[in-house]
Amino acid sequence: MKFAVVVNEGPYTHQASDSALNFVRAALEKGHEIFRVFFYHDGVNNGTRYTVPPQDDRNLQRLWSEIGLTKNVDLVVCIAAAQRRGILDANEAKRQGKDGDNIAPGFRISGLGQLIEAGIQADRLVVFGD
Amino acid sequence: MSASEKKKFLYINRKAPYGTIYALESLEVVLIGAAFEQDVALAFLDDGVYQLADGQATSGVGMKNFSKTYRALGDYEVRKLYVEKESLEERGLTLENLMPITYEDENEDYAEKPSIFLVGRAEIANLIAQSDVVLSF
Amino acid sequence: MSTLHTVNKSPYERSSAATAFAHVLEGDAVLMIEDGVLAARKGGAFAKQLTAAKGVEVYALGPDLEARGIKAGDLVEGVKVVGYDGFVDLAATHTRVCSWL
Numbered sequence: 154m155k156f157a158v159v160v161n162e163g164p165y166t167h168q169a170s171d172s173a174l175n176f177v178r179a180a181l182e183k184g185h186e187i188f189r190v191f192f193y194h195d196g197v198n199n200g201t202r203y204t205v206p207p208q209d210d211r212n213l214q215r216l217w218s219e220i221g222l223t224k225n226v227d228l229v230v231c232i233a234a235a236q237r238r239g240i241l242d243a244n245e246a247k248r249q250g251k252d253g254d255n256i257a258p259g260f261r262i263s264g265l266g267q268l269i270e271a272g273i274q275a276d277r278l279v280v281f282g283d
Numbered sequence: 284m285s286a287s288e289k290k291k292f293l294y295i296n297r298k299a300p301y302g303t304i305y306a307l308e309s310l311e312v313v314l315i316g317a318a319f320e321q322d323v324a325l326a327f328l329d330d331g332v333y334q335l336a337d338g339q340a341t342s343g344v345g346m347k348n349f350s351k352t353y354r355a356l357g358d359y360e361v362r363k364l365y366v367e368k369e370s371l372e373e374r375g376l377t378l379e380n381l382m383p384i385t386y387e388d389e390n391e392d393y394a395e396k397p398s399i400f401l402v403g404r405a406e407i408a409n410l411i412a413q414s415d416v417v418l419s420f
Numbered sequence: 421m422s423t424l425h426t427v428n429k430s431p432y433e434r435s436s437a438a439t440a441f442a443h444v445l446e447g448d449a450v451l452m453i454e455d456g457v458l459a460a461r462k463g464g465a466f467a468k469q470l471t472a473a474k475g476v477e478v479y480a481l482g483p484d485l486e487a488r489g490i491k492a493g494d495l496v497e498g499v500k501v502v503g504y505d506g507f508v509d510l511a512a513t514h515t516r517v518c519s520w521l
Contacts, residue, residue: 279517
């Protein structure tokens, strides 16, 4: 099965990101394909590389980045939601005249069309939110 | 899948506008999604019925009033707005409290037709059962 | 053709669980995750609603139950416990997933 996963909330404040991560891992373990993980609303906050969570707890950004890079999972941060909340890649920072960017490795910023495309291309779409 | 095989997308709206961003940002998905020419329906249940409330005036709270965007949905070929009857009644509302949202039917000389369909809970359940992709916000 | 409904909030905090159960059809399944698992504890005010829906299988995510100190013996009768792998299986078996947030 091809799964599309949507994460509507940021790390730590809600369990959504953890639940999505655990779901994605379980799906991959079972041999399914994760077509895309789309981060929307505050979910875009999972994609900043500047978090420094306490050492004795999970590092959600790092866990997502790892899945993105080592399992070749497409992690997409919605550009509209990202602009509202200050998540930028180098391109966006330049375009918007900001003095830095913060996107985490393994994530890419793209449009809402990627969410619709995921809905069209995947066999199942699962939403994690508040 | 071929370009002609449309999927049925259902957007479930259950939250009131302004208290949270979900109403606004879900609408943004609908607008972008319109370009993909899929079969789109919006369901408004629970507090989501308030997204369609008439007379929204936001200058006092300093937030953008995006209610008129719902009225423009017809231009984006989004013509199926299902409002759950029980949700309205539980909140002391009737259809008259909602914005009149219409679309122009090009098959009938651009006659103006209502986009809002008042349906019961059971019909919403069936709507979910007929959808391919369900988006919740 | 059936739907997997997920409920992630407690029925004592939000109406999502009640709304979810009001929209299920025979053959559907409901999976409680995150704080939604609080609905599965026997003796709770919401317990009756879990088994009221005919022909609907009700599941609770094991890791979320454990995290909240809810043991197998504390559950409403008929609620099945699954892990994330079971969650994936349910999502694959049913035709679509509807998340009640």
